[in-house]
Amino acid sequence: MGAEIEGKLLRVDMTRLVTHIEAFPEKWKYLGGRALSARILLEECDPECAPLETDNILVLAPGLMAGTSAPTSGRLSVGGKSPLTGGIKEANVGGDPGQDLMKLGYRAVIIKGKPADPELRFALDVTGDSATILPADEHKGKWNYPLIEDLTKTYTKKASFISIGPAGEMQLAGASVACTDHSQERHPARHAGRGGLGAVMGSKGLKYVSIEAGGSPARKPADKAFFQLSKKYTRDFVAGPGQEPFPKWGTSVICEEANSIYTFPYKNRTEGRSPDVETLDGMRIVESFETRGGGMHNCLTGCIVKCSNIVHDADGEYKTSGLEFETLTMLGSNCAIANWEDVADLDRLCDDIGIDTIETGAAVAVYMDAGGMEFGDAEGTKRLLREVAEGTEIGRAIGNGAATVGRLKNHHRVASVKGQAIPAWDPRPLKAAGVTYCTSAMGADHTAGLVVDPGQAPEEFARASQESQILNAAVDASGFCQFLMPNIEEIAEFYACFYGEEVTRERVADMGWQCLEDEWEFNRRAGFGPEDDKMAACMAEDAIGGEVKFVWDVPDEVVASAYVRFPSREELYTARPS
Ligand code: SF4
Structure with missing residues (x-):
């Protein structure tokens, strides 16, 4: 791919309380969402830093297709070093801030530092050509709903918001980052929930971010075929799984x-x-x-x-x-x-x-x-x-x-892995999902690579987990929602039309794999090793099931084999997120 560099980067220094808008670096041109967040953290954040101290970075990165007319493509990646796991974290979230940031041309917001006085609260107001840090002490301690209710009286009807509640202000390791949804009331109901990134935002004294995208137009693709592709994809989706x-x-x-x-x-x-x-x-x-x-x-x-x-x-x-x-x-x-x-x-x-x-x-x-x-x-x-x-x-x-x-x-x-609780999807009947929980740099996280196949053969656990992790990383980098269920071939088609050049499905799969490599490398530098890839002991001790019992019994060497890339199969390109 070789399109012109598009967009800008917003840097926010919460120690000196200044912002800086610069051209988006060429080296990150084809990175978006989770992949961009991972690369920024790898290049700019000390992996050994304390998650709630000055040196941690909070990244807000819309996916590569956000702000375009591609359907369901405006997801936002929130990234940083997690206070829950001590490793890298990306939490993917809906709502309008991802779309709005990208429509204004911001490929990423990088928030560094922390104010000298931890009692102070600040807001970040973002428009197309400015980013301003303002005092926000009057909102200190507010819960997310009353906060947004108050903010909607002050900002325009089109503004979207990213905020934290009292848990983020208290810097609790389970704190989330809220994004306002597309409702008229702009409910703060969409959350970058996992990994405690709300605590990282709280540690920086940032109570909320406002984004005023107004009537900003959608990003323009290089090839007008992009519009036809979006229409066709929408038509096919509505006639297909969209009705189930x-x-x-x-x-x-x-x-x-x-x-x-x-x-x-x-x-x-x-x-x-x-x-x-x-x-x-x-x-x-x-x-x-x-x-x-x-x-x-x-x-x-x-x-x-x-x-x-x-x-x-x-x-x-x-x-x-x-x-x-x-x-x-x-x-x-x-x-x-x-x-x-x-x-x-x-x-x-x-x-x-x-x-x-x-x-x-x-x-x-x-x-x-x-x-x-x-x-x-x-x-x-x-x-x-x-x-x-x-x-x-x-x-x-x-x-x-x-x-x-x-x-x-x-x-x-x-029941946790790397300090993060195992989600609903249980690794005892779903062992490939368990391999994901053990090998994902983010700990037990189903959105990193869920495989819902209880009858799977043991020799398939590692491969199935790895393919799902590659697919999900590619989707999270694209900005498409996992519930749209795009496959790698389709993502490649959208990229090709948007940039007006050939993009192979192999390239998109490689981009997904590179994102995983960046995340694993961050964790290695943070001190993680094979001993951190252990499933919670209770999953091996407590059996569940009926006549057939399920326990976690996947050998360590099978788990570890998910780190070595398997030869790509046709199924990798056509599989859809679970
Ligand atoms: S598919 Fe569901 S979760 Fe995803 S963007 Fe649409 S409404 Fe939000």
């Missing part, structure tokens, strides 16, 4: 299916199925639309999947949105909380306080398992989450994640 229950109704409707294959963890993962699957399944949410309102929407401009649910309460008032399978599982089933409406309340609390629903669900389940409270206590869990915002001892422990709660309660059953 998933993605049409979002991930929340796959609870029954997950339960059937023992990957709907119950009571801190001591069982793989929940007796409450019917009352938790997202079809109950879909049924509620008729009487309460709400429905499905696109969380970002230009999304054709529209898999994000808007959930109303019994009075027909907005409660939360983007209530996903992972949240229904980790804050519902895994805590033996039986009803989706309680999980909706918990989801709203997490979004408002600014904490990851997966890590928080795992942390609460460990607390329950250790005798801290009864399994199934929904009201107690709501009180516990409020304690996160209040900063009590147990609240801070919950906000710091499952491993911290395990240490506090001296409890052995903590």
Whole structure:
């Protein structure tokens, strides 16, 4: 590829409180999203730095196709060294900030340093030709929803926002970064949840970023065939998988299916199925639309999947949105909380306080398992989450994640890898997914390379994990949402039309692999080694299943083989994200 360099780079120094806009470097021309974030961190961040100190960097990088007319292509990568794992982290998020940054021409925002006074709060206002740091002490301690409600009175109707809640300000290791969605109200319901990047933003004194994209036009492709390709892709998608229950109704409707294959963890993962699957399944949410309102929407401009649910309460008032399978599982089933409406309340609390629903669900389940409270206590869990915002001892422990709660309660059953809680998809029946959890530089993260194939042959575990990791890295670099399910061939086609030159599918797969290599290299320099690739011991000790039992029994050498690239097969180019 050899197109002209396009775009600019925004550098923000939170120590000196100055910003600098410069031309986007040629060397990063074909990097976007997760791949760009990894390269910036590898080149500019000391891997041995303390995650909440001056030398860590917070990266905001829209995907390569963000800001274009390609469907569902405006995802944002938030990156940094994780306070949860101590390794590199990228958390991928929807909402409008990714689209808006790219429409203004910002390929990335690199935020360094931290203010001398940790009590001060600041805002970063971004427009097409300026970036200004402003005092924001009046917003100190605000939860995400009231914060955005206040900001929408001050900024234009088209502004989008990136923010943190009190958990980020307290620099808790489970803190998320919120992005406002595409609704008129601009709900802060889309979260870069995993890895505690909200704490990194909090450590820099940054309460929020505003992006005023106004009526900025979409980025122009080099080849007009790009528009035809976008139209054709949209048509084919709507006529194909777009009409199936998933993605049409979002991930929340796959609870029954997950339960059937023992990957709907119950009571801190001591069982793989929940007796409450019917009352938790997202079809109950879909049924509620008729009487309460709400429905499905696109969380970002230009999304054709529209898999994000808007959930109303019994009075027909907005409660939360983007209530996903992972949240229904980790804050519902895994805590033996039986009803989706309680999980909706918990989801709203997490979004408002600014904490990851997966890590928080795992942390609460460990607390329950250790005798801290009864399994199934929904009201107690709501009180516990409020304690996160209040900063009590147990609240801070919950906000710091499952491993911290395990240490506090001296409890052995903590399902995590590299300090990050295992998500809903269970590595005991899904062993290739387990290989991903062990080998991903980011710890247990299903979005790094999920493989949902419980009947897989053992000799396929490492290859399947590796192919899924390459595909997901390529998708996360592109800006397409994983729920659009583009394959590598299709991404190559979009790149070729956008840049007006040949882009092979092999090149896109290599770009995905290079992203993984950059992430692994960062972790090696940070001191990670094979001993950090261990699955949580409880996954090997606690069997789940029916007549056939599942435990984690994948040998270390099989896990390690995912680091050596397999020869690429046709399947790699045509596979779609799980
Ligand atoms: S597919 Fe769903 S999660 Fe992805 S951008 Fe669209 S609405 Fe958001």
